[in-house]
Amino acid sequence: MSVINPETGTNVHEIAERIYRISTPIDLPDGTAFSFNQYLIDDDEPLLFHTGLRQLFPFVLEGVESILPVTRLRHVAFSHVEADECGALNDWLAVAPQAAPLCGTIAAIVSVNDLADRAPRALADGEALSLGQHTVRWIDAPHLPHGWECGFLMEERTGTMLSGDLFTQPGRGLPALTDTDILGPSEAFRGAMDYFSHSKNAGELLEKLARHNPTTLACMHGSAWRGDGASLLRALAGELAR
Structure with missing residues (x-):
């Protein structure tokens, strides 16, 4: 583990080739340990996924700059419009003058065109964007787990x-990458604090994600996970169908 801020516990780990998790542990108001994760893809056009809350911006910035100069950022992306997803968006745009928001088309239309200080790059469902050696593809997933604009x-x-808020786990987000069960802890957390919209299309959307056959799930809260992602997504669909 690379702790880049001993006071906050903010740490940086490489979870896949040149993909880094920046994680800050916190305590929720009820005392539950929790974590907020951002993911940085280091490439010709670096991409940050999740901005973090505004109050976490200085610590996440430290994490990014432990990997690359923040002025190299080109894309500031997020799953949906929520404070921990994009609360610090304009802070990032201020320190990364060549960066633009990256989001789905619905998010751009209903929110980001207005709230962002710079016009977004909006991706259609299934649209791919080359960052250099890495390529990211946007997948629309409305209301999974919440937010019409989610993807x-x-x-x-x-x-x-x-994978945004899917498989949210409590705790301090350690280990950074695991191959052990995250469905059980994430379902227990959902049972106590149900943050899912319970869309009638959740099963279809999870199958849509599963068809991409991910081998690493970069979760926003808790450990990232490595393994048969398609099977894990289908197992979540089974839990939601109960």
């Missing part, structure tokens, strides 16, 4: 799905 990025070279 995910699939990095095709490494098989890494930037």
Whole structure:
């Protein structure tokens, strides 16, 4: 583990080839340990997925700059419009003058064209974007787990799905990458704090994600996971169908 801020515990790990998790542990108001993760793809056109909360911006910035100069950032992406997903968006645009927001078309139309200080690059469902050696593909997933504009990025070279709030796990986000069970802990957390919209299309959308056959799931909260991602997504679909 590389701790880049001993005071906050913010740490950086490489979870796939040139894909880094920047994680900051916190305590929720009820005392539950939790973590906020951002993912940085280091390439010709570097991409940050999740901006973090505004109050976490200085610490996430430290994490990014431990890997590359922030002025190299070209894309600031997120799954859906929510404070921990894009609260610090304009802070990133201020320090990375060549960067633009990257989101789905619905997010651009309903929110990001207005709230961002710079016009977004909006990706259609299934549209791919080359970063250099890595390629990310946008996958629309409305209301999964929440937000009409929700979607995910699939990095095709490494098989890494930037999976947002799916498989949210409590705790301090360690280990950074695991191959042990995350469905059980994430379902227990959902049972206590149900953050899913329970869309009637959830099963179909999870199957849509599974068909991309991810081998790494880059979760926003908790450990990233490595293994048969298609099977894990289908297992989640089974839990939601109960």
